[in-house]
Amino acid sequence: MKMPAADEAILARRAEIVAALRAIIPGEGVIADAEERRAYECDALTAYRQLPMVVCLPSTTAQVAAVLNYCHANKVKVVPRGAGTSLSGGALPLADGVLLGLGKFNRILEIDFANRCAVVQPGVTNLGITDAVATDGFYYAPDPSSQIACTIGGNVAENSGGVHCLKYGLTTNNVLGVELVLMTGEVVRLGGKHYDAGGYDLLGVVTGSEGLLGVITEVTVRLLKRPETARAVLVGFPSSESAGACVAAIIAAGIIPGGMEMMDRPAIHAAEAFVHAGYPLDVEALLIVELDGPAAEVDELIAAVEAIARDKGAVYARLSQSEEERSRFWAGRKAAFPAVGRLSPDYFCMDGTIPRKRLPFVLTRMTEMSAKHGLRVANVFHAGDGNLHPLILYDANRPGELERAEAFGADILKLCVEVGGVLTGEHGVGVEKRDLMGTMFSDDDLKQQQRLKCAFDAEGLLNPGKVFPVLHRCAELGRVHVHRGEMRFPDLPRF
């Protein structure tokens, strides 16, 4: 993985740039010291590290606008950062860039139950929003496993998901508005407390744009009332085929569970050893199916799910008998990444989506690939929506293992695309999947996406080196090639 070469001219001006930024953000908001900068050298994709040229921690929109305006005028690159939990290297710094941390934007600005929304600063954690409204019985629905740490700004930038997205949607379906600072320093509001856009849905484009289009300085999210009841059932299967068939049958029966997760044997064992969730250890695949809603409905649907599971050959079933037990079922799943991480010095968390019906095929192929690359893999899977998280175990201190892990990961993602799926379901492209974009998109597809980037950031200063494998200049992308007279068009029916 290569990042764009650092601009020597910018590096030579470092002292002057730091001074200019200090004039914008007084006090401790500008970090130039190498030791202190080290805290920002990577996100949760720790295989890639880079000290940023300087770190800025603004606390107002005006400061963000002034920093971006200065960087725009001086052609300095900027990398936005929330909590740094990205698994795709989206917040990986640049040697010649400003790392713009939004951590000081940590206030909840308004809770508006009458309009069913909350207005928060981007550095508020995902769980922080739910905590602020929980006593009134409300919550913010998307719940990434990293919710204690990750920020809502990062969630919007990545369009993050969670185990309850099957029923309640992803970040993009739960965000009503943002305040966005463009690279020029201009501030725009997209959306608000109302539904949908009056013009182009730029909010929809900014959501999931991985910090390439603008810096989010405020977010309005939709709040939901907690369901009356939630019950989870653990179901164990002798094979991933039968577990996959059970998932398909549940959906085919018209049931959309609040969450439907699958783990394979290595993941089950790792999670059980780590949090003692009470998982059965003698099954090949484990499903957690959670039904939530009105009590009458949940009881009815749980019975239906149990019947389907029996029919599909389940060898183990346990229904949560209390809130405490339900939380314990989830604790294992939510801690699956760190749990697997204990088995190995390093791991990569992959994130492809596949059509659900291809799961058994993909798991079989993955076992073969694991043998070929000589690395272990454990699987957790948002089974309801086909989003796979294979965890590849490796040891970066052993020569060649990182490269083998990267190659294994690339093989898995190519397989996802091959069976009709996509490279990333919720973790983003970042630097990790950047060079694989060509397996899913043609040159023309990618150029069209980059033209959209040009509309927001014509100089390509915001988070360059992420998402797109090849960087083109906007002037070059904007050129229209006119094919006068060579059309098949004359044959076209006219009226």
Add this chain to the structure above:
Amino acid sequence: MADTLKPGDAAELRDAVAWAVAEDVPLEVIGAGSKRGYGRPVEARARLDVSSISGVTDYEPEELVLTARAATPLRAIEDLLAERRQFLAFEPSDYGPLLGGEVGSGTLAGALACNLAGPRRVKAGAARDHFLGFAGVSGRGETFKAGGRVVKNVTGYDVCKLIAGSFGTLAVMTEVTVKVMPAPDKTRTVLIFGLDAAGAVATLADALNSPWEVSGAAYLPQAVAKRSAVDFVRGAGTAAAAVRVEGTELSVAARCDALRKQLAPRGALEELHSMNSATLWREIGDVAALLPAAGRAIWRVSVPPTAMPALVANVSARLSAEFFGDWGCGLVWLAVAPDGDGGAAIIRAQIAASGGHATLLRAPDGLRAMVPVFEPQPPALAGLTARTKDAFDPKRVLNRGRMYLGV
């Protein structure tokens, strides 16, 4: 208008757009033409009729996805889904009659291009939330695709969101993939009578903020309720607020009971079952039957629900107006006399205070050319909008001027 070009497939469509780019001929893009009157009058010298690009190409009920060519009739898709007890959860409205056309003539890509969303918006989202991927031709005359055929996908920018609601001004879709959902077995509606606008907003918020998974929340003032085809609504002689629940029989009955208990202090209640309930929400989503038949300009206004009472009070104080609210009163339909600016200044002054946007959905051509049909944008946002248009359609050949002058 000189010509109508009618490509038979995606390749011919690309050639047609490439020709328009080469010859500088702005095109008006139409599917079935059911929503031609939605937006500003288009500056075009030829028409691009995509209606031949039609037919479902792939439907996998277990995967909850459907792929179809762009101009596949919505009705055909809804019928196909119904066979497998599935549906389009965003409940696409049929504005055909409202815009002076026929019932049931819309296409799938048309519904996406206008980002349609029916009463279920409050629970299930708009067309944008169900639009997974597409292939199409940009205003540069180039074929490209975005998104995919799976629900969870963050690979690259979410260009589907941008194309939804772009009214054919950025690209012409040739094939689209949408998410489909299991259709509910049963539907019931609780009616609450006699509320004023402020009471309705509070009551609907109370219902929407309950754990009962409300999938529709509307308010019909007395004059509007009188036009309903549903006896209980028409004959009530007063305003009616309506709250819908959907799901399995057992669940719907339980939630309806719970809502009735919760809402009883707010007014007299009634309950609608299957047919009546379906009829009422069709009327609310399609709009035409509930507002005066002709001679009025019609605004579609999206605001924070609590802004609705002041909006309608201020408009009514100055103009003869009728209105009703959907989406918990976050969507306000206003019918006003098409004189002067059709109420634009008053409505938009309210929006400047509350946030939101107003679209002049139906009005004579003259009025739609004179007042901004879509919400005017502050300079930074207008600049971003124009640059976004440039990114897809630098020569302005696709539906030029439909949303904003020159865009």
